[in-house]
Amino acid sequence: MAESTKDADKRASNRSKMRQSLDSSFGDPLQDFKTPAAVRKISKTIDNESAKLEGRIRKISDSSDEPIGDEPDKTSLYIDQRQELVEDIEAHLKEARNIIREARTELSSGPQKNELKRALAELDETDNILLKERTALAADRIRIRYGVLSQPSNVKIGDAYMMAITENLPEPAESLYKKKHGRSGADQTSFRNRLIKAYNxxxxxxxxxxxxxxxxxxxxxVSGKEFEASVMKAAHIVPHSIGEANAAYLFGSNLGEGYDVIWSERNGFMMHNILEKIFDDGRMVIIPDPMDDNELISIVLSQDLLKDSRPCPAINAPYSTIHRKRLQFQTATRPGKRYLYMHAMLSLFRRRRYDVPGWEMDREQVLSGQIWASPGKWARRSMVEALALEVGDSWEGIEAVGGLGEFPDAKSPKEEKRVATVLRYTLETRASYVEEDDE
Structure with a gap:
């Protein structure tokens, strides 16, 4: 049965809090930390860990009220303690999510299963709030320290710390302001013009x-139709917001090639803005056509969209009509498979993390057979593993996926985890919709 407008609005509303929690202006996220009672009741380990974490939070909250003072070592110690605490909380939340998911699979529909569903939503919200602090620290810890030390000595260290965190968050996609390191208008205009020339x-x-x-x-x-320029977007496949250096590292390119990796016309194509939105959200991916390695097909992963019988304005037909449909190109230019591969992987990781209906079938649809077969390597295996754990909570089943390999100049696991944290933040700020199951 097609989803009603009311139900669709409800789904979007249910996830609006996640988007709000990723806004770059925020207070101390630790003040509101709590582990849902539902998971504490079913796991003594989680209950004990939660009590210990709450004690550590109270202790560091007391420290937050102290003035910065004139000793840099005091600031360094405070940041060390904060970083260790938020990473421990993140690990705690991940374990709690796993316990809830296992418990839910053993229950039939009913009040207890619904209670666990609400607990999962609470954990997701807390995790996304903490993600901001983890991201700023991962992006540039030294800037955070200097930001705190730049404040007058009588300012509370907690207030100075949160101001420094806010100032050093990477720029969210579609934000209302642009930092100096953000994409320039010239870059975007050049990208759009090159896509128009390449694909028309x-x-x-x-x-x-x-x-x-x-x-x-x-x-x-994707639609196989022409549209006015006003509704056509120059869609990045792998978002520019991940940063040139991170993109170069992810794909095993030389650091100096990061700009080309991000802004190459192989990393994009023109798409109707409605279709571009579901592509950004990971509700649709594009993969090689199993019947012709030189062609591509669209895969609609969203169960909501597949069930919706209402016509999509971009195609004047239900979304199901573009599921497994071959893309139609006017020229010989095609998007780069390594970009489509990474977009598909990241979409699958995110759908798994949020337990999106139908995620269990994603791998079979997107990664089966030899459709991604390549004489080379698409991306750095260790970095994709770090992303799988950060974005999707699990590396299970991914290690067997082809297209991943080793490249020179590998970072340490700790450094790759930091990069993965930053990349997850940029992905969450880009994607605004996550489906939920109905109980």
């Missing part, structure tokens, strides 16, 4: 014609 037979003519005299439309390969 009349691309150069489109660019040469002023908008007021434009009669040519822009081609969307």
């Amino acid at each position: 037979t009349k691309g150069s003519e489109i660019l040469e014609t002023p908008p007021e005299f434009q009669t040519n439309k822009i081609w969307c390969p």
Whole structure:
């Protein structure tokens, strides 16, 4: 049965808190920490760990009220203790999630299963709040320290710390402001123009014609239709917000090649803004066509969209009509498979983390057979493993996936975990929708 507008709005509303929690302006996330009673009741270990963590939080909260003072070592110690605590809380939340998921699989529908579902939502919300602090520390811990020390000595160290965390968060996708290290208008304009030229037979003519005299439309390969420029997005496959250095490392490229990795026209194509949205959210992925290695097909992973019989404005038909449909291109240019591969992997990790309905079938649809077969390597195995654990909570079943390999200049596991934390933050700020199951 198709999902009603009311139900769809409810689903979006249920996840709006997650988006709000990722806003770059926030207070001390530790003040509101609590482990849901539902999981504490079913696990003595979690209950004991929660009590210990709450004690550590009270202790560091007392320290937060002290002035910065004039001793840099005091600030360093405070940051060390905060970082150790938030990482321990993150591990605690991950273990609690696993326990709840196992408990839910043994229950039939009913009040107890619904209570555990609510507990999972609470854990997700807490985890996303803590993600901001973990991300800022992972991105540049020294900047945090200097930010605290730059405040007057009489300022509370906790207040100075939270201000430094806020100032040093990576820029969220689609934010209302742009930091100096964000993408420039020139980069985005160049990217869009190159995509139009690469994927449209009349691309150069489109660019040469002023908008007021434009009669040519822009081609969307997913829908197989032309649209006005105003509804067409220059879609990045792997988001620019992960950063050039991180992108280069992830794909095993030289550090100096990061700009090309992110802004290559192989990392994008023009897409109707409605379809671009579900692609960003991981509700749709694009994979090689099993019947023709030179072609691509779209896979709609979202069970909601597949069941929805209402027409999507971008295709004037239900979303199910583009499920497993071959993309139609006007030119010989195709998106790079390594980018599509990474987008698919990250989408699967995120769907698994949030226990999205149907995630168990994702791997069979996206990674089965030899569709990603390559004479080379798509991405750095150790970094993808770190992402799997950070974004999806698990590496299980992924180690057998092809396309991953080793590259020179590997970072330590600790450094890769930091990179994974930053990448997860950029992904969560990019994707605004997560489906939930109905009980």
